[in-house]
Amino acid sequence: MDDQPEPLWGTPEVxxxxxxxxxxxxxxxxxxxxxxxxxxxxxxxxxxxxVRRWFTEQSDGAA
Incomplete structure (x- = not known):
């Protein structure tokens, strides 16, 4: 089991x-x-x- 946190993203990844x-x-x-x-x-x-949470919050109001 890998308990390492996911690496942070830089601007290009986002x-x-x-x-x-x-x-x-x-x-x-x-x-x-x-x-x-x-x-x-x-x-x-x-x-x-x-980033994923922010994206999901934006999607909620779009429809």
Whole structure:
């Protein structure tokens, strides 16, 4: 049984998951929109579970 947490995602992984350009993700972050990311030094990292949760919350109001 592997109890290791899932690795954090960088901007390219989140953009790939959401199927959007990396530039769009940067723009969203600038406007305080999109999945929550955290700075780790000079990098922005995303918790995959939070990205999925954010995506699901967006989907709930779309229909």
């Amino acid at each position: 953009a790939r998951y959401l199927q959007i350009p990396v530039a769009t993700l940067y723009q969203w972050r600038h406007h305080r929109y999109g999945p929550p990311g955290r700075r780790v030094g000079r990098y922005v990292r995303y918790d995959p579970d939070e």
